[in-house]
Amino acid sequence: MARLSEKKKALVESMMRESLLAAAEELLTQEGWKGATMERLAQAVGIAKGTVYNYFRDKRELLWAVVERNTANLRHLVASLDVEKGDPVALLTRVLEETLSGFHRDRHVIAALIQAYHEDRELGHDCAAHHPPLTEVRTFIRKVIARGAAEGIFRPIDPTLGEAVVNATIVGLAKQLVFDKLDIPGEGFAEAVKTILLQGLCAHGAIAAEAPGTGCGASSENRGDASRKATRHRAQDGGTEHHDARTNATTEALRSDATNRQDDRKGRCTTA
Numbered sequence: 001m002a003r004l005s006e007k008k009k010a011l012v013e014s015m016m017r018e019s020l021l022a023a024a025e026e027l028l029t030q031e032g033w034k035g036a037t038m039e040r041l042a043q044a045v046g047i048a049k050g051t052v053y054n055y056f057r058d059k060r061e062l063l064w065a066v067v068e069r070n071t072a073n074l075r076h077l078v079a080s081l082d083v084e085k086g087d088p089v090a091l092l093t094r095v096l097e098e099t100l101s102g103f104h105r106d107r108h109v110i111a112a113l114i115q116a117y118h119e120d121r122e123l124g125h126d127c128a129a130h131h132p133p134l135t136e137v138r139t140f141i142r143k144v145i146a147r148g149a150a151e152g153i154f155r156p157i158d159p160t161l162g163e164a165v166v167n168a169t170i171v172g173l174a175k176q177l178v179f180d181k182l183d184i185p186g187e188g189f190a191e192a193v194k195t196i197l198l199q200g201l202c203a204h205g206a207i208a209a210e211a212p213g214t215g216c217g218a219s220s221e222n223r224g225d226a227s228r229k230a231t232r233h234r235a236q237d238g239g240t241e242h243h244d245a246r247t248n249a250t251t252e253a254l255r256s257d258a259t260n261r262q263d264d265r266k267g268r269c270t271t272a
Contacts, residue, residue, distance in 0.1 A: 017055050019045050021069050024062055029108045033116035038062075060123060063116060070106050070113075071134055074098050078140045088148030089198070095141060096197060099170060100190035111177040118178070138163055166197055 023044040027036035038059060042049040056062040077098050081091055103110065117123050142163040148154035154162070173193070176182035 013055075016045075016047075017065075020052065020055055020062075021065055024066055025069075025109050025112075028063075028066065028112035028116065032112065033059075033063075033119045060120075063113065063123070066109070067113060070102070070109055071137075074102055074137055075134075078137050081140070083140060083143045083147065088144050088151065088153050091144050092141065092148070093194065093198065095137070095144075096166075096194045097190060099137075100193050103170065103173065104189050107177055110174050114174050114178045138167060141166060169193070169197060 020041065023041055024036065027040055027044060031040070036059070038052050038056075039049050041062075042052050045052075056065065074095070078095060081094070083091065142159045145154060145157070145162040146159035149156050149159065149162075173182065
């Protein structure tokens with residue numbers, strides 16, 4: 001009987017916390033950081049102001065909870081993926097799709113959060129003191145880029161720089177929502193940004209590559225040759241036959257996919 005009461009209490013508290021977070025998002029989008037007070041939050045939910053403090057110590061802790069709530073799906077996806085298994089391009093694509101779809105879906109909340117950081121400089125210090133909710137996501141992307149580069153599927157770039165570019169793109173779009181009033185179209189938004197990040201701005205054959213298999217204008221044949229050379233090099237350095245066969249299969253699949261996308265790549269990039 002006591003155990004049942006504990007479960008019931010936990011359920012009630014979970015429901016109350018969820019109600020507070022939903023109301024906090026609404027307040028942030030409508031009233032901004034300064035207008036979203038703990039008193040207004042209590043009024044919105046229909047509880048005493050003191051009760052709010054049973055769940056959140058202050059406004060900053062509340063904001064962190066809102067951030068975690070809005071990134072839950074993305075973090076759960078990353079936790080379900082194995083960075084050592086599957087095609088690096090497919091892994092990165094799934095994470096980007098979830099990130100960008102969530103970005104568009106929650107753009108008003110994200111804009112409110114960005115505005116809060118702009119208005120309250122102390123939030124930046126809190127960020128350093130807390131465990132940022134997207135740390136695991138950024139680490140995953142960095143590892144995927146490292147693996148893809150090592151296997152010759154991605155360009156031979158520094159994984160930390162590659163991830164930083166991806167992150168800066170997303171954060172930059174978020175800031176433009178607030179300060180430049182960026183109008184984000186729903187249809188095609190995620191696909192357009194994903195295409196730019198994965199394929200670059202250059203249309204196929206638009207410019208000559210500076211080195212075979214590395215530039216925007218490199219053909220799928222050159223990219224495939226570069227990937228196969230990287231695979232043979234690893235095999236000579238002691239890579240297993242199983243790893244070599246798996247990588248070759250991945251490369252051939254990517255080459256085939258790249259060929260199929262050549263005709264529409266220019267149009268897809270232009271939509272951005």
